[in-house]
Amino acid sequence: MREPVRWIPGLLFGVGVMVNAILVTGRVKPTPLAAPISGISRVFDGVPGTDIVVPDAEQRVAGFTDYVLRTHDVGGVPKFTVYVGYYDEQRQGKTIHSPRNCLPGAGWEPVDSRVEQVVLGSGDTVTVNRYHIVRGPDQSIVYYWYQGRGRVAANEYAVKYELLRDAALRGRTEEALVRIVVPVGDQGPAAADALGMRVARDLIPAVAKVLPRF
Numbered sequence: 001m002r003e004p005v006r007w008i009p010g011l012l013f014g015v016g017v018m019v020n021a022i023l024v025t026g027r028v029k030p031t032p033l034a035a036p037i038s039g040i041s042r043v044f045d046g047v048p049g050t051d052i053v054v055p056d057a058e059q060r061v062a063g064f065t066d067y068v069l070r071t072h073d074v075g076g077v078p079k080f081t082v083y084v085g086y087y088d089e090q091r092q093g094k095t096i097h098s099p100r101n102c103l104p105g106a107g108w109e110p111v112d113s114r115v116e117q118v119v120l121g122s123g124d125t126v127t128v129n130r131y132h133i134v135r136g137p138d139q140s141i142v143y144y145w146y147q148g149r150g151r152v153a154a155n156e157y158a159v160k161y162e163l164l165r166d167a168a169l170r171g172r173t174e175e176a177l178v179r180i181v182v183p184v185g186d187q188g189p190a191a192a193d194a195l196g197m198r199v200a201r202d203l204i205p206a207v208a209k210v211l212p213r214f
Contacts, residue, residue: 028167030065030088031174035210037066037086044199047072047079063087063094064177080182080199084207090163090173098156099131099144099179108133108140115154116143118200126152128200132189139184141192143200147207148175150214172214178207 042049049070054062064085071081087096103110112132117125128145146153149166153159159175167173180199182192 027171028089028091028173029171031172031212032088033066033086033210034212037068037084037210039210040068040084041202041206042070044072044080044082044202045195047074049082052081062097065089077185078183080180080195082199082203083179083181084176086174086176086211088174090175096146096175096177099142099177100129100156103131103133103142106135108135116197118197118204120201120204122205126204127154128152129154130193130196139189141182141184141189141196142179143182143196144177144179145200145204146175147178147204148211148214149173152204174212176207176211178203 049072052069052071054067054069059067062085065088067083067085069081069083072079085096087094090096110131110133114130115127116130118128119125126145128143131142131144133140133142146156146159149162149170149172151162153162163173163175180196180203182196182199184192187195
């Protein structure tokens with residue numbers, strides 16, 4: 001049962017090599033947003049958001065083309081944050097950094113992770129990643145997914161495959177990383193989870209409105 005798992009690193013390496021080979025050929029062209037990313041709704045779950053500016057140094061590391069980062073506070077206390085980082089193309093040296101790798105680098109440790117099904121208002125169901133993370137006394141629930149080129153995806157192996165396919169067949173690699181962070185605080189993980197799911201349900205179609213048509 002464990003034998004196939006041993007092939008995953010080699011498979012990912014091979015996919016990465018193929019992706020880089022395609023991306024450096026110049027066949028992939030930037031794809032602009034259909035509408036300004038700032039047009040994503042400022043209100044989710046009835047709570048208005050305030051824009052946060054990402055420092056220039058962090059922007060260079062992240063490598064996104066455009067972004068929205070907002071904190072949604074109630075009485076001065078952060079209830080949740082929303083981040084959407086858009087990449088008009090992905091190429092060697094400019095690809096999305098997975099939160100799965102970035103969160104530990106910021107001192108957060110996952111205590112639980114799984115995928116969740118989000119039922120949208122349209123009736124469609126999509127899969128997103130859900131993490132419960134801790135850093136000292138602080139706890140948060142994180143939802144994140146990849147959105148673009150006509151789909152919402154959580155599985156990073158599938159994301160890499162689709163990136164390779166779309167680069168080769170369509171010359172397009174645009175994509176957004178979407179993330180919701182809900183501090184647990186006194187409400188407990190279950191309430192934070194419920195809030196994150198409500199925000200995800202409304203955020204996914206809001207992001208779709210500004211992404212390029214596929």
